[in-house]
Amino acid sequence: MIEFDEVPLYKKIKGYSYPELEILAEEFRNYIANVVSKNTGHLASNLGTIELTFALYRVFDPEKDIIIWDTGHQAYSHKLLTGRFKAFKTLRQRHGISGFTKRDESKYDVFGAGHVGTAIPAALGIEQALKLRNEKRNIVVVVGDGALTSGISLEALNQIRELSSKIKIVVNDNGMSISRNVGSLSTKLNEFRLNPIYRELKEDLKSALETMRLSKIENILSKLKSGVKHSLLGGNIFEDLGLNYIGPINGHNIREMEGLFKMVKNFDEPFLIHVVTKKGAGLDYAEKDPTTFHSVSRIDPETGQKITQTNMVSYSRVFGSVLAKLGELDPRIVAVTAAMPDGTGLAEFARKFPERFFDLGITEQLCTTFAAGIATKNLKPVFAVYSTFLQRSFDQLIHDVALQRLPVVFAIDRAGIVGRDGPTHNGIFDIAYLSMIPNMRVLAPSNLQELANIVCTILSDEEISGPIAIRYPRQSEIANLEEILNSMMKINVWKWEKLFDGKEVAILAVGSMVSPAKQVAEKHGYTLYNCRSVKPLDEVTLAEVLKKHDLVVCIEEGVKIGGFGSSVMLYASDHGFSTRVVAMGVEDRFSEHGSREEILSELFLDSRGIEKRIFELRGERNANNDRVRKD
Ligand SMILES: Cc1ncc(C[n+]2csc(CCOP(=O)(O)OP(=O)(O)O)c2C)c(N)n1
Numbered sequence: 027m028i029e030f031d032e033v034p035l036y037k038k039i040k041g042y043s044y045p046e047l048e049i050l051a052e053e054f055r056n057y058i059a060n061v062v063s064k065n066t067g068h069l070a071s072n073l074g075t076i077e078l079t080f081a082l083y084r085v086f087d088p089e090k091d092i093i094i095w096d097t098g099h100q101a102y103s104h105k106l107l108t109g110r111f112k113a114f115k116t117l118r119q120r121h122g123i124s125g126f127t128k129r130d131e132s133k134y135d136v137f138g139a140g141h142v143g144t145a146i147p148a149a150l151g152i153e154q155a156l157k158l159r160n161e162k163r164n165i166v167v168v169v170g171d172g173a174l175t176s177g178i179s180l181e182a183l184n185q186i187r188e189l190s191s192k193i194k195i196v197v198n199d200n201g202m203s204i205s206r207n208v209g210s211l212s213t214k215l216n217e218f219r220l221n222p223i224y225r226e227l228k229e230d231l232k233s234a235l236e237t238m239r240l241s242k243i244e245n246i247l248s249k250l251k252s253g254v255k256h257s258l259l260g261g262n263i264f265e266d267l268g269l270n271y272i273g274p275i276n277g278h279n280i281r282e283m284e285g286l287f288k289m290v291k292n293f294d295e296p297f298l299i300h301v302v303t304k305k306g307a308g309l310d311y312a313e314k315d316p317t318t319f320h321s322v323s324r325i326d327p328e329t330g331q332k333i334t335q336t337n338m339v340s341y342s343r344v345f346g347s348v349l350a351k352l353g354e355l356d357p358r359i360v361a362v363t364a365a366m367p368d369g370t371g372l373a374e375f376a377r378k379f380p381e382r383f384f385d386l387g388i389t390e391q392l393c394t395t396f397a398a399g400i401a402t403k404n405l406k407p408v409f410a411v412y413s414t415f416l417q418r419s420f421d422q423l424i425h426d427v428a429l430q431r432l433p434v435v436f437a438i439d440r441a442g443i444v445g446r447d448g449p450t451h452n453g454i455f456d457i458a459y460l461s462m463i464p465n466m467r468v469l470a471p472s473n474l475q476e477l478a479n480i481v482c483t484i485l486s487d488e489e490i491s492g493p494i495a496i497r498y499p500r501q502s503e504i505a506n507l508e509e510i511l512n513s514m515m516k517i518n519v520w521k522w523e524k525l526f527d528g529k530e531v532a533i534l535a536v537g538s539m540v541s542p543a544k545q546v547a548e549k550h551g552y553t554l555y556n557c558r559s560v561k562p563l564d565e566v567t568l569a570e571v572l573k574k575h576d577l578v579v580c581i582e583e584g585v586k587i588g589g590f591g592s593s594v595m596l597y598a599s600d601h602g603f604s605t606r607v608v609a610m611g612v613e614d615r616f617s618e619h620g621s622r623e624e625i626l627s628e629l630f631l632d633s634r635g636i637e638k639r640i641f642e643l644r645g646e647r648n649a650n651n652d653r654v655r656k657d
């Protein structure tokens with residue numbers, strides 16, 4: 027149970043003086059840095075939004091007004107002010123508070139998030155619903171400069187005028203997505219910051235805000251509009267979309283922001299308020315390297331040093347290094363990312379081959395079709411993307427890639443349970459949503475070396491015959507990267523690998539599930555296969571397995587419905603096998619946040635859970651008969 031504060035802090039800060047607010051901001055900074063350093067989480071983005079949140083909640087009332095945070099990764103101060111100051115210590119822990127906004131957690135989390143770009147669309151929907159219900163409330167969205175460029179944000183902006191919306195959009199512009207923000211809109215925001223007309227108007231605005239004389243402010247607004255029309259910039263895209271653009275304003279000056287928010291609150295018109303913040307503000311190491319400190323594992327809060335074993339190597343790193351190595355040999359390899367060059371391991375490729383590297387911003391749909399376009403010209407596009415974000419591209423996968431059998435390679439990172447980011451980020455659907463698409467093939471390595479071998483095998487083919495997805499988990503293992511690269515070789519990726527030859531029971535394990543299944547198979551004399559080709563099934567091997575065993579247990583780190591296990595069952599029934607086939611995977615419900623190990627264990631996707639499930643199926647008891655399945 028999450029323990030909420032008796033009186034939410036936002037009610038108290040309304041009466042604070044500015045020096046008191048500055049002291050509180052410092053306290054928030056230390057608290058956030060300390061908790062994140064222990065519990066993991068989003069550090070730099072949250073350090074940048076403290077003053078912005080204070081100013082916002084002194085003017086708008088999170089109980090009466092609708093305030094929506096896009097993505098929710100920068101909303102820690104919102105949580106601290108809205109009743110979760112004490113609970114914040116449990117951030118991202120099992121049964122603790124979520125790292126994102128979540129409707130189940132608090133009434134102040136008006137719209138749950140985790141993926142980018144949902145706030146403006148949701149706000150427009152809420153506004154129309156309120157109209158239909160004859161309710162009048164202020165609606166405010168806080169959206170980052172990165173999130174603003176995502177497809178659905180732009181689609182929503184395109185409707186502001188049509189819907190006669192009055193929403194107030196606060197753009198938190200820190201010039202950064204996770205890496206440097208890209209694209210023309212980002213350049214435009216930067217130009218607004220530097221443009222002398224805006225600077226001059228900003229000075230006028232500052233003095234007007236001090237007196238809060240509405241007539242003076244209205245005058246500035248119209249000047250701002252006409253100024254923009256005649257400016258060297260040749261127009262303001264936000265004004266063209268029907269919003270009153272105002273800014274840029276210093277996002278660390280509470281007094282200035284407060285004045286501006288009070289002003290826009292008075293106008294029944296839509297506004298885009300351009301607030302400039304510093305990502306990582308107030309913490310030296312985070313300010314200097316906001317990309318590294320965007321999302322952190324455990325660190326020393328003083329120095330920012332990682333507290334992890336140094337000999338651990340992640341799947342992302344292996345993938346990135348292999349691609350960079352293959353890129354040297356083959357100029358046809360092209361890498362594409364949707365604003366995740368670092369998380370996906372593509373940064374090395376980007377440094378070595380900038381002309382063959384494309385960061386298109388937070389645009390998974392665009393990236394998929396862009397890669398399809400590249401594939402039509404006999405190049406080898408590799409779109410490296412987190413499983414959960416590829417969900418956005420479902421139609422593009424079907425219509426633009428698979429239907430035309432275009433050879434796009436999808437390097438699907440964070441496949442399976444991600445752990446502390448929780449249900450919004452779990453990559454548990456990819457096997458199901460990819461397996462159902464004709465022409466799509468899906469591979470899943472069971473260890474780091476196998477990932478290197480698979481990537482090398484696929485990309486070494488002169489002609490890649492259609493789309494291929496390679497999925498791997500958010501996991502690090504003890505390994506030597508150099509050795510992996512030196513031992514890299516081509517393998518038969520479509521053939522399942524027999525790891526143990528046993529009797530009666532056969533386990534067909536996919537990717538990350540091979541390792542825990544190994545312990546069980548070895549202990550009990552079961553047959554075990556590493557089913558690295560999830561689609562197509564290795565039908566020759568599967569037919570043999572079904573013939574030779576009484577029970578076949580399929581295990582995957584993905585949803586059971588439509589997953590690998592269900593493909594095996596379909597094969598068995600279509601081919602008249604009466605062997606009992608059972609699927610283990612993620613049940614038909616969303617799991618919570620916690621460590622990856624905790625969640626996998628709750629889902630019975632660890633060696634103990636696998637052993638227990640097989641014993642249950644066979645009507646046997648084991649030594650650890652202490653857990654009961656919850657489903
Ligand atoms: C659909 C989707 N793609 C990618 C991400 C990963 N992601 C999370 S935050 C972020 C950067 C957002 O930048 P911005 O909105 O400017 O926020 P900042 O961190 O700079 O405050 C990205 C790419 C995501 N959450 N959702």
Ligand SMILES: CC(=O)[C@@H](O)[C@H](O)COP(=O)(O)O
Nearest residue numbers: 097099140321369440447500
């Ligand atoms: C908010 C968001 O979507 C990203 O910041 C994500 O949380 C990063 O995840 P990793 O830490 O697994 O790279």
Ligand SMILES: [Mg+2]
Nearest residue numbers: 170171172202
């Ligand atoms: Mg940003």
